[in-house]
Amino acid sequence: MKRVEEMNYYELLNVEVTASKDEIQKAYNLACQTYQEDSLATYSVVSETERMQILQRIEKAYRILMDDRERAKYDYRIGLADQRRIQEKQPAMMVAQSEEMKGRYSTSSRSLNLSANNDKAEEAKSSEPPPDISDPHYLKKLRERKGVSLQEISEATMISVHALTDLENGEYSKFPGRVYIVGFLRAYAEYLGIDFQQAKAHFEILYGASNKQKK
């Protein structure tokens, strides 16, 4: 249960944190319809002031979520990259958390399911040697060895699939800064059950190499 003012942009638009641009567009269109002037749905319940306020927030939500960089920044800011941060920030209203409520009302309160990958780690033991940290596809290979999909990581860490893809592909220029990449990396590593220091070392190698290229 959340007040409108406390909802994040995803909750405001009723989309998953992993929503595609298409889904966000549709949600935005519906939201504009819902809160337009003389709307049937707001009659007798939403005051004019409230209507203007929510429209402003909807506009902002749309603008931010449709821009990859802004969205990544926002995701980080609201703590999607770090589950602990979410739990610390919980306002009073989040006290009564039933499973239903988590699913229905708040996308930012799902708990990190660290047990999911342990079984898979055993199952997916391949005969090939593990990848080296200098391998550009280090992260992806590790993930595939464990038989975990990007979707799964996305749902558990609430980092968007496209951000995770960029992370795995070393597309670091798409992130607003180092600190975001490392933050996402930490969540990724924690969920997957891989050594964060190794993952960070891998990042440093690739990041350093790409910076050299720029110079």
Place this chain on the structure above:
Amino acid sequence: MLARFFQKSENEGKQPEKNKQEKTTKKIWAVAGGKGGTGKSIIASSIAVQLARRDKRVVIIDADLGSGNLHSYLGVTPAPITLADFLRNRTARLSDALVVTQYKNLYLISDANEVLGLANISNQLKENLIQQIKELDFEYIILDVGAGTGYNNIDFFLISDNGLLVAVPEPTSIENMYRFVRSCLNRKLMRRFQNTPYQPLIEKAAYPREAGGFRTIYELVEKIYQLDPPAAEIMVDEILSFRPRLIMNQVRSQADIQAGDSIRDVTRKYLGVNLNYIGYVTYDDRVKLSARKRVPLFQEYPNSGAAVCIRNIVDSFLG
């Protein structure tokens, strides 16, 4: 701490809507709608007919005390024994008022409006009625609940497993529906927190415009949370377990259809209620025509747009 108040209210006669054991074999659906022409009764009767056609044993009850019309929509001549007889103690068992219809699996308990003032029955009588409704031996019990926000309507709605709200895409209908949802929620909370120190606060929440009132449900919950976090948790549980479903009737355009999604959003954000938009029924002249003939829609115009929509809604529940 103050948790002992909740122990007491839980033991003191179970709240009607909490009888989970009964839910597994029999389902009570209530159909409510704002006053005047939402088409609630036609939809209720059509739903009942469709369930019967799908081989379910169904009874539909005219719970619109004092102004029932179901017998007309179903083309059944006024029954010898009606709900009125039960309420006036002329018959002890509600099941005596069961009447067959032209559909093998469908029975009716009608409320031929013979007596004035039937809308105002005592609490005891209402509880007795509710109990006997639950004891009826049917797979589906459809309650055609009256319009407006009187306690009887609300209480019948709250005992259902599946509460259906019928609205038309018009401001007054939507306004009535919101009023009904608010009243139901308030009533639900009042019953849960009966005989607790929070009862006055909940009463106050029913009047948001009064001084010291709560503008939204969130303010009420926050206030309770300041006083007693476990109590607030119980309250949030109650709120979340209220899951009415919306049917938009007489829709004529895509905008009308989409209004249902909009209403769902507004209800969640501003009333704190999880309303589900389960379907729409298109505007159809043949609905009026069948009503005028006093023949069920499904019989007279089984392939009309409206009939198809209602079939879809029912079938989506049957899976």
